[in-house]
Amino acid sequence: MxxxxxxxxxxxxxxxxxxxxxVNDASSALDRVRGTTKKRxxxxxxxxxxxxxxxxxxxxxxxxxxxxxxxxxxxxxxxxxxxxxxxxxxxxxxxxxxxxxxxxxxxxxxxxxxxxxxxxxxxxxxxxxxxxxxxxxxxxxxxxxxxxxxxxxxxxxxxxxxxxxxxxxxxxxxxxxxxxxxxxxxxxxxxxxxxxxxxxxxxxxxxxxxxxxxxxxxxxxxxxxxxxxxxxxxxxxxxxxxxxxxxxxxxxxxxxxxxxxxxxxxxxxxxxxxxxxxxxxxxxxxxxxxxxxxxxxxxxxxxxxxxxxxxxxxxxxxxxxxxxxxxxxxxxxxxDDSSDSSSQDGKVSIYLNQFTTLFKRSFVCVSRDMMLTHLRFAASVLVGLFVGAIYHDVGNDASKCFDNAGNLFFGLLFLVFSSMMCTLLTFPLERGVLIREHMNCWYSLKSYFLARTLADLPFQMFFPLLYIVIAYFMTEQPYDMFRLSIVIFFAILISLTAQSIGLLIGAACSLQSAVFIGPITAIPVFLFSGFFVTMKSVPAYIRWIAYVSYARYSFQSLLTAMYGFDRAPLKCGEPYCHFKNPRKFLEALNADDISVVDHAICMVVILVVCRFGSYMALRVKIMSERN
Incomplete structure (x- = not known):
C-alpha cells in the first residue's frame, strides 16, 4: 500500500x-581598517x-x-x-x-x-x-x-x-x-x-x-x-x-x-x-x-x-x-492566528509549554547520557572513597590541619572540573539541533536556554552531595549538621558556578577551543584560592584576580565551616600541636575574619553573570548563523 x-x-x-x-570583499585586514572594502x-x-x-x-x-x-x-x-x-x-x-x-x-x-x-x-x-x-x-x-x-x-x-x-x-x-x-x-x-x-x-x-x-x-x-x-x-x-x-x-x-x-x-x-x-x-x-x-x-x-x-x-x-x-x-x-491574537496569558502559556516540553526532553537525554550521568555517578563514588581512604582521620587531628586543607582543596578541584568539563560540551554538541529547531520556529531561545540549563540542575546538585557525604565522614570531619550543611551548600554552589562558566565557554567558543580554554580558566582561579599563596603575598596590581576567584570564596568558606564558629580544641597525638586551637589555623591561612554569607553572595553574583553571559553568547552565535 x-x-x-x-x-x-x-x-x-x-x-x-x-x-x-x-558582500564586503576586503583583500586584507588593512583594507578593513581603512574602510576601503569593495562589494562583491x-x-x-x-x-x-x-x-x-x-x-x-x-x-x-x-x-x-x-x-x-x-x-x-x-x-x-x-x-x-x-x-x-x-x-x-x-x-x-x-x-x-x-x-x-x-x-x-x-x-x-x-x-x-x-x-x-x-x-x-x-x-x-x-x-x-x-x-x-x-x-x-x-x-x-x-x-x-x-x-x-x-x-x-x-x-x-x-x-x-x-x-x-x-x-x-x-x-x-x-x-x-x-x-x-x-x-x-x-x-x-x-x-x-x-x-x-x-x-x-x-x-x-x-x-x-x-x-x-x-x-x-x-x-x-x-x-x-x-x-x-x-x-x-x-x-x-x-x-x-x-x-x-x-x-x-x-x-x-x-x-x-x-x-x-x-x-x-x-x-x-x-x-x-x-x-x-x-x-x-x-x-x-x-x-x-x-x-x-x-x-x-x-x-x-x-x-x-x-x-x-x-x-x-x-x-x-x-x-x-x-x-x-x-x-x-x-x-x-x-x-498563527492564535499566537497573533493571543493575550498576554496566551503567550505565557506558549512559553510555559515550550519550557516544560524542552525541560522534559533535556532531562531524559541527560539521564540517559553515559558521560553526564553514569560516569559522573561512578566518579563521584570512586573519588570520594579514594579521597576518604587517603585522608582518613585528618578532620579532627591538630597535627594534620594542612592535610585536611589539601583534602578540602582537592575536593573543590574535583567538583569544578567534573562540572565544567561536562557542560563545556552542552551547547557545542547540540548546536546543530538548536539551529535546526530554532530556525524553524519550534521555540524561543529563552525557553531552550532555561530548560537546557535547569535540566542538568538536579544532577549538578546530586553528584557533589554524593561526593561530599562520602568524603566528609570518611575523613572524620565534625559530626555537626550545621557545618556539614555549609560544606554541602558551597560544594553545590561551586559546582553550579563551574557549570555556568562551562556553559559560557561552550556557548562562546567552538568545541575544540572550549575543551582547551575551560581548564585554562581554572588555573588563576585556583592559584588565588588562598591555598598556594596568601593574599598578603600577592602583588597589589594583580590582587584583583582574587576577588573574582570563586575557588577562594569556596575554599575559605569550607575552612571556616571546619575550623570556625568557636570549634572546640582539636585532639593532638603529639607533644605539641600548634593548631590545637582551630582559630590559629584560620589565621595562618588568612581565613579568620571572613563572612560565609558575603562569600556566598559573591559566588551567586559570579554564577548569575556567567549564566547571563552564556545566554548572550548563545544568542549572538545563533544570530550570526542566521545572517
Missing part, C-alpha cells in the same frame, strides 16, 4: 524578482517562480550561489539583499513566512538519547497548537510516521537508525505541523544511490500533494534528476536556466551547446555551468535566459486553479496513491 499523502492547508506560489546579494556580488538579478505541486531543484557548481539563494528564499538572509519576493502575488511578510515554511538542513543532527517515537512526540508538543488534544497529536504522529515510512522503528533509538531513516525522521519532524513550503539543503548528501532515490521520491510525493518544495542538489543521477519538475541552474551568481527539466537539453541545444549522446543531463548542466564548454557561455546564457520569458511561463500554473482543484494527488513514478489520503487539520492559519 502506498504511503498516505498529507495535503498542506494552502498552496503557496513563491516568486522572486531581480534578487541581488552583495553573489547573486546577480536572479528571478523566478516556484510553483506548488512541483519539485524544484537548484543546481550549480561550488560558489554558484545555491545556498545563498536558498537562504534568501527561506528568509534567513535579509541583510544586503535587494530585489522583491512575493507570496501568492503579494509582498512577503518574512516573520509569518518563517512560521509557514521549514528548512531541512544537509546535516541530520538528532538527539541521540531519544527513540523515534519520543522525538516525534516532543516535536509535536512543541510545534502543534496547544488546543490539540493528546489523542489528536498522537494520530498526527502516527499518520506522519506511516507516510514517511518509519512506523516499524518507533522504539529504536535515533542513534541506531540508518542514514536514510535519519533523513526521513528530519523530514517527519517538520511535517508534523504540515507546512506548505519546504526547503531542503542537499537532501541526498551522504546517502547511497538507492536511498537517494527513495528520499527524492518522497520529496516528489510531498510536492504532488500540493506543497512548494525547493531543494539544492549536487550532480544527481539521471534517474533521480527525472523526478524533479523544475530546475534553477546557477553559475557565478547568474541564472543560466530556469524552467522544466525536460526543456533543459533543448534549451542549451537551441543556444548551440549540444549534450553528448547517453550523457546524464544533470552532469551536462553542471559542466556548462562550470565553464567546461567555455566560460563565455555563462553571461550569454544568463542574458538569453532573462530575455526568454517562455522559460518561466512554460513551467507556470495558475496557483488559484490548484487551490480550487478537488482532484487527489496523481501517481508518482507509477505508484498510485489511490484514496489513501490523510487529512491533517494542523493548519498554520490556526497557529
Amino acid at each position: 502506498a504511503p498516505p499523502i498529507l495535503h498542506p492547508t494552502k498552496s503557496v506560489k513563491l516568486e522572486f524578482r531581480n534578487l541581488n546579494f552583495l 556580488s553573489i547573486l546577480k538579478d536572479v528571478s523566478g517562480v516556484i510553483e506548488p505541486g512541483k519539485l524544484t531543484a537548484i543546481m550549480g557548481p561550488s560558489g554558484a550561489g545555491k545556498s545563498t539563494l536558498m537562504n534568501i528564499l527561506a528568509g534567513y538572509k535579509t541583510e544586503n539583499v535587494t530585489g522583491e519576493i512575493l507570496l501568492n502575488g503579494a509582498p512577503r511578510n518574512n516573520a509569518k513566512f518563517r512560521k509557514m515554511s521549514c528548512y531541512i538542513m544537509q546535516d541530520d543532527v538528532l538527539l541521540l538519547n531519544l527513540t523515534v517515537i519520543e522525538a516525534m512526540r516532543f516535536a509535536a508538543q512543541l510545534k502543534l497548537p496547544l488546543s490539540k488534544s493528546r489523542v489528536e497529536k498522537e494520530r498526527i504522529i502516527q499518520d506522519t510516521l506511516e507516510m514517511i515510512g518509519l512506523t516499524g522503528c518507533q522504539g529504536v533509538m535515533t542513534s541506531n537508525i540508518s542514514g536514510g531513516q535519519r533523513k526521513r525522521l528530519a523530514i517527519a519532524f517538520e511535517l508534523i505541523n504540515n507546512p506548505p513550503v519546504m526547503f531542503f539543503d542537499e537532501p541526498t548528501s551522504g546517502l547511497d544511490s538507492a536511498t537517494c532515490y527513495s528520499c527524492v521520491n518522497l520529496l516528489k510525493a510531498l510536492a504532488t500533494g500540493g506543497r512548494t518544495i525547493i531543494a539544492t542538489i549536487h550532480q544527481p543521477s539521471a534517474r533521480i534528476f527525472e523526478l524533479f519538475d523544475s530546475l534553477y541552474l546557477l553559475s557565478c551568481g547568474y541564472s543560466l536556466y530556469r524552467g522544466p527539466i525536460n526543456s533543459l537539453v533543448p534549451f542549451f541545444a537551441k543556444e548551440g551547446i549540444q549534450c553528448p549522446p547517453y550523457h546524464n543531463p544533470a552532469d551536462f548542466a553542471i559542466e556548462v555551468a562550470s565553464g567546461d564548454y567555455g566560460e563565455h557561455w555563462i553571461p550569454k546564457l544568463a542574458k538569453t535566459n532573462d530575455m526568454n520569458a517562455n522559460s518561466i511561463q512554460a513551467a507556470e500554473v495558475d496557483v488559484q486553479s490548484i487551490n480550487k482543484s478537488p482532484e487527489s494527488p496523481k501517481a508518482v513514478n507509477g505508484v498510485q496513491n489511490e484514496s489513501f489520503t490523510v487529512s491533517i487539520t494542523s493548519s498554520f492559519e490556526d497557529s
Whole structure:
C-alpha cells in the first residue's frame, strides 16, 4: 500500500524578482581598517517562480550561489539583499513566512538519547497548537510516521537508525505541523544511490500533494534528476536556466551547446555551468535566459486553479496513491492566528509549554547520557572513597590541619572540573539541533536556554552531595549538621558556578577551543584560592584576580565551616600541636575574619553573570548563523 499523502492547508506560489546579494570583499585586514572594502556580488538579478505541486531543484557548481539563494528564499538572509519576493502575488511578510515554511538542513543532527517515537512526540508538543488534544497529536504522529515510512522503528533509538531513516525522521519532524513550503539543503548528501532515490521520491510525493518544495542538489543521477519538475541552474551568481527539466537539453541545444549522446543531463548542466564548454557561455546564457520569458511561463500554473482543484494527488513514478489520503487539520492559519491574537496569558502559556516540553526532553537525554550521568555517578563514588581512604582521620587531628586543607582543596578541584568539563560540551554538541529547531520556529531561545540549563540542575546538585557525604565522614570531619550543611551548600554552589562558566565557554567558543580554554580558566582561579599563596603575598596590581576567584570564596568558606564558629580544641597525638586551637589555623591561612554569607553572595553574583553571559553568547552565535 502506498504511503498516505498529507495535503498542506494552502498552496503557496513563491516568486522572486531581480534578487541581488552583495558582500564586503576586503583583500586584507588593512583594507578593513581603512574602510576601503569593495562589494562583491553573489547573486546577480536572479528571478523566478516556484510553483506548488512541483519539485524544484537548484543546481550549480561550488560558489554558484545555491545556498545563498536558498537562504534568501527561506528568509534567513535579509541583510544586503535587494530585489522583491512575493507570496501568492503579494509582498512577503518574512516573520509569518518563517512560521509557514521549514528548512531541512544537509546535516541530520538528532538527539541521540531519544527513540523515534519520543522525538516525534516532543516535536509535536512543541510545534502543534496547544488546543490539540493528546489523542489528536498522537494520530498526527502516527499518520506522519506511516507516510514517511518509519512506523516499524518507533522504539529504536535515533542513534541506531540508518542514514536514510535519519533523513526521513528530519523530514517527519517538520511535517508534523504540515507546512506548505519546504526547503531542503542537499537532501541526498551522504546517502547511497538507492536511498537517494527513495528520499527524492518522497520529496516528489510531498510536492504532488500540493506543497512548494525547493531543494539544492549536487550532480544527481539521471534517474533521480527525472523526478524533479523544475530546475534553477546557477553559475557565478547568474541564472543560466530556469524552467522544466525536460526543456533543459533543448534549451542549451537551441543556444548551440549540444549534450553528448547517453550523457546524464544533470552532469551536462553542471559542466556548462562550470565553464567546461567555455566560460563565455555563462553571461550569454544568463542574458538569453532573462530575455526568454517562455522559460518561466512554460513551467507556470495558475496557483488559484490548484487551490480550487478537488482532484487527489496523481501517481508518482507509477505508484498510485489511490484514496489513501490523510487529512491533517494542523493548519498554520490556526497557529498563527492564535499566537497573533493571543493575550498576554496566551503567550505565557506558549512559553510555559515550550519550557516544560524542552525541560522534559533535556532531562531524559541527560539521564540517559553515559558521560553526564553514569560516569559522573561512578566518579563521584570512586573519588570520594579514594579521597576518604587517603585522608582518613585528618578532620579532627591538630597535627594534620594542612592535610585536611589539601583534602578540602582537592575536593573543590574535583567538583569544578567534573562540572565544567561536562557542560563545556552542552551547547557545542547540540548546536546543530538548536539551529535546526530554532530556525524553524519550534521555540524561543529563552525557553531552550532555561530548560537546557535547569535540566542538568538536579544532577549538578546530586553528584557533589554524593561526593561530599562520602568524603566528609570518611575523613572524620565534625559530626555537626550545621557545618556539614555549609560544606554541602558551597560544594553545590561551586559546582553550579563551574557549570555556568562551562556553559559560557561552550556557548562562546567552538568545541575544540572550549575543551582547551575551560581548564585554562581554572588555573588563576585556583592559584588565588588562598591555598598556594596568601593574599598578603600577592602583588597589589594583580590582587584583583582574587576577588573574582570563586575557588577562594569556596575554599575559605569550607575552612571556616571546619575550623570556625568557636570549634572546640582539636585532639593532638603529639607533644605539641600548634593548631590545637582551630582559630590559629584560620589565621595562618588568612581565613579568620571572613563572612560565609558575603562569600556566598559573591559566588551567586559570579554564577548569575556567567549564566547571563552564556545566554548572550548563545544568542549572538545563533544570530550570526542566521545572517
